[in-house]
Amino acid sequence: MKLSRTVQRKVIVDELRKLKCHPTADELYEVVRKRLPRISLGTVYRNLEVLSASGEILRLGVGKKQMCFDGDTSRHYHLVCRCCGAVEDIMPGDMGGVEKELDSKLAGRILEVSVNFSGYCEKCASLVKRNAQLS
Amino acid sequence: MKLSRTVQRKVIVDELRKLKCHPTADELYEVVRKRLPRISLGTVYRNLEVLSASGEILRLGVGKKQMCFDGDTSRHYHLVCRCCGAVEDIMPGDMGGVEKELDSKLAGRILEVSVNFSGYCEKCASLVKRNAQLS
């Protein structure tokens, strides 16, 4: 299947590149709509799908659409398959040696490294701190 | 709000810990149902919510439920707020120094490090390789 260069696809990539945040499909839809008022949300979804499959943009998250869970809360890593969404555990001894270890273990299979640190953003960190002081 | 120790909550944690995969809510529901046939999917969702909020289990993924996207495909990291779901970009020079850099920059804010490598799992990697040879 050959991809065609439609106005919609071009504007979607263009606006997404311009944004500094990490928008959801409908947030991007609202932005794109300012330039293409007649575009549909379905078109945005279809393009995000195609574009992330081709590697032109990044789809953040684990799994295709459903949220998934892990009972092991020890510090470890996940390899998410870009193709089928499968999640593999990777247990390196420490962060420092991770890349080298992965390079030898998984040579050629890693396309991108998207590291998600779970914690608090500045705003919420101060909120949490404030609540802790109050109680 | 004080949490009570219900049978359902106990079984959910127990089964999730036993599983080596990273199940979605309804996959876990199917497993738990074998022990508690009358449990509802709603209860599973409610407990996963509570348990991940309290840190007893891990919720994998970025954002609350919606998928989100990034137009910047260069190698970089994300800090996902556990509280509001906001995603912050973090741009370290290299993987090796990441943790130290973060420790000084974001001292105390990081609860867990969940690293998601985007690439192919073994099964799909061989599929892709085979397809490449065919064409």
Place this chain on the structure above:
DNA sequence: ATCGCTGCAAATCTTTTGCAGTAAG
């Protein structure tokens, strides 16, 4: 001319929620 892409709307799938009853502390 061909075939992928679009807009629209309906359908599907995932997750949340209201409620009345049940169980835990």
Place this chain on the structure above:
DNA sequence: CTTACTGCAAAAGATTTGCAGCGAT
């Protein structure tokens, strides 16, 4: 006894899809 929790079912929210026409090559 009080209040959190459960099952059920309905609601809400996110994403996908069928279709007929349009646009890119």
